[in-house]
Amino acid sequence: MSWSRQRLYATLVFLGAGFLFFRTIVMMTQGALGWMVPWVAALLLAESVLDATIVVGAVRWWQTQAEDHASFPLRITAAAVFLHAVRVLIFALGRLGPWTDFDIRPGYREIYSSRSSLGWVYFALIMSVLGILGVIIIWRNRRQSRKSS
Numbered sequence: 001m002s003w004s005r006q007r008l009y010a011t012l013v014f015l016g017a018g019f020l021f022f023r024t025i026v027m028m029t030q031g032a033l034g035w036m037v038p039w040v041a042a043l044l045l046a047e048s049v050l051d052a053t054i055v056v057g058a059v060r061w062w063q064t065q066a067e068d069h070a071s072f073p074l075r076i077t078a079a080a081v082f083l084h085a086v087r088v089l090i091f092a093l094g095r096l097g098p099w100t101d102f103d104i105r106p107g108y109r110e111i112y113s114s115r116s117s118l119g120w121v122y123f124a125l126i127m128s129v130l131g132i133l134g135v136i137i138i139w140r141n142r143r144q145s146r147k148s149s
Contacts, residue, residue, distance in 0.1 A: 006070065010062035013073055016131075017054035020084060024048040035108035043087050050080040074142075078135045085128040095121045 024047055033041045057073035094103040095118065101109040 004065050006065040006067060007062055009070065010058045010065075010073070013077055014055060014058035014062065017051045017058060017077065017080065020080065021048060021051035021055060024051060035105055037103055037105055040087070040090060040103045043083065043090070047080060047083050047087060050076060050083060054080055074138065078139070081128075081131040081135050085132055088124045088128040092121050092125055 024044060027044065028048070032044060036044065054073055054076050057069075057076060061069040061073050090103050093099050094101055
């Protein structure tokens with residue numbers, strides 16, 4: 001098995017989406033859909049669908065190693081990264097500032113606040129910023145490669 005650039009990129013996309021999909025599934029099995037307000041739970045479900053779609057697209061891209069199979073997974077990945085960043089921003093705003101726990105149903109706020117850690121808030125924010133930077137870098141590289149060819 002030879003490792004082309006296409007296979008490497010597909011693997012990286014698969015790993016990133018797989019990690020986010022895993023975390024989303026863990027959150028849902030821990031009851032997140034029950035303690036989140038409905039619109040935040042809908043964002044979580046939308047993100048899980050996007051992540052599952054990315055995983056399937058990345059597997060197809062990895063198998064074919066064709067650059068024409070890269071466009072769909074990369075576009076869906078960009079959408080998922082931005083959706084995840086919005087969800088993380090909502091998470092951070094819900095742990096910090098004047099809107100504490102606005103994303104949690106009233107009956108669960110006391111329980112959730114005792115389990116929440118600011119370290120995870122900052123970690124999630126940093127990872128989301130890195131994800132957005134990654135999307136911007138990939139977008140610029142692909143744009144420059146199209147101009148040169």
